[in-house]
Amino acid sequence: MAALQALHTQVLDVMRSELAGAIAAVPSDIHGARKRCKKLRAMLRLLREPLGTRYAPLNRSIRDAARALSGQRDDDVMAVLCRQLHKDAPELAWSDLPAALPAMDASTTGFDDARALLHSVDEQLADEGLPALxxxxxxxxxxxxxxxxxxxxxxxxxxxxxxxxxxxxxxxxxxxxxxxxxxxxxxxxxxxxxxxxxxxxxxxxxxxxxxxxxxxxxxxxxxxxxxxxxxxxxxxxxxxxxxxxxxxxxxxxxxxxxxxxxxxxxx
Missing domain, CATH: 1.20.120 (Four Helix Bundle (Hemerythrin (Met), subunit A))
Structure with a gap:
């Protein structure tokens, strides 16, 4: 990032790139989409004061998008964790556990909701940009x-x-x-x-x-x-x-x- 170049333009480009990546990752890479949402929320926090009243609705939309994807992500993480635990303690048959756990809600409606929310944020940023930073x-x-x-x-x-x-x-x-x-x-x-x-x-x-x-x-x-x-x-x-x-x-x-x-x- 060049310190003397328009910072708001550079940050905006990064944010819109992360949004595009998050949208494209649903539903094939839910974990990746949620990671991008976390990075976007971090960027919004960095800009909280300059954004003023715009901060809360933007942050809420990205938060709700990530939550809409949480069920599938949690199931995936639990399965990976059980495989890791099984390597250390195979006598406890950790690999058998995921089948005994009820699946979290991961409907396609959640995917659609997440994409819609992220698209709305991208549209707002495209229309309004960021304040001069x-x-x-x-x-x-x-x-x-x-x-x-x-x-x-x-x-x-x-x-x-x-x-x-x-x-x-x-x-x-x-x-x-x-x-x-x-x-x-x-x-x-x-x-x-x-x-x-x-x-x-x-x-x-x-x-x-x-x-x-x-x-x-x-x-x-x-x-x-x-x-x-x-x-x-x-x-x-x-x-x-x-x-x-x-x-x-x-x-x-x-x-x-x-x-x-x-x-x-x-x-």
Missing amino acids: TPEDLAAGLRNGYRRARKRWRRALQNPKDAAPLHEWRKEVKYHMHHCQLLTPLWPALKAQRKALDDLAEGLGDHHDRFMLEQRIRNLGDGAKAEHAQRLDQLRREQEWLAKRALRQAETLFALSPGAWWHRHTH
Whole structure:
């Protein structure tokens, strides 16, 4: 990204490219479409102040599009996770588990809804563009993203065994990671931060996937606790380890105040 060229034009081009990719990925690559939606929402967060009242409806449309695709994505992730778990503990027959889990709703209506929502966002951006942006606008969004991720980390520290604050922290980590990725051409020192955030987000994602699988098993009914006791025990142990690892990583990533962090990575 050339710092002196019209930033709003460059960012708009990236956003419309991500939208086109997300639309094209439905329904053949639901995971890829949802990843693009997350990146788009991160970009909107970066531009929240310049967008003003336009931010909320744009963000809501992309969020709802991703939710419309969540059922198929969750089933796919659970199947992949069970294959991974089976490699480590074949004696628990993890590969047999997906057949016992009820499928999530993944109707073609959801696909159509997602495409329609994403098309509406693309049309809005084509008609209205983006407000004129300066490096200062992007810097403010970057600092705010770091601040939110740091705040969520502190909340997660209060109860490491609670999956909910860890999941909320993970979302902010991913937003901040995308911000760093987008803005590395302006501030090259962000490259190392992005790589570290990517590793952190992956670990938190692994934690969340295991938590979701645990809940799917428990939702099978009261008898599931006894039938799947060993599987549930393995999932809890792995979640505990992943949470501890992530919180240790954050001690370095989020140790500085937002102001000090900004100065270190951009000066």
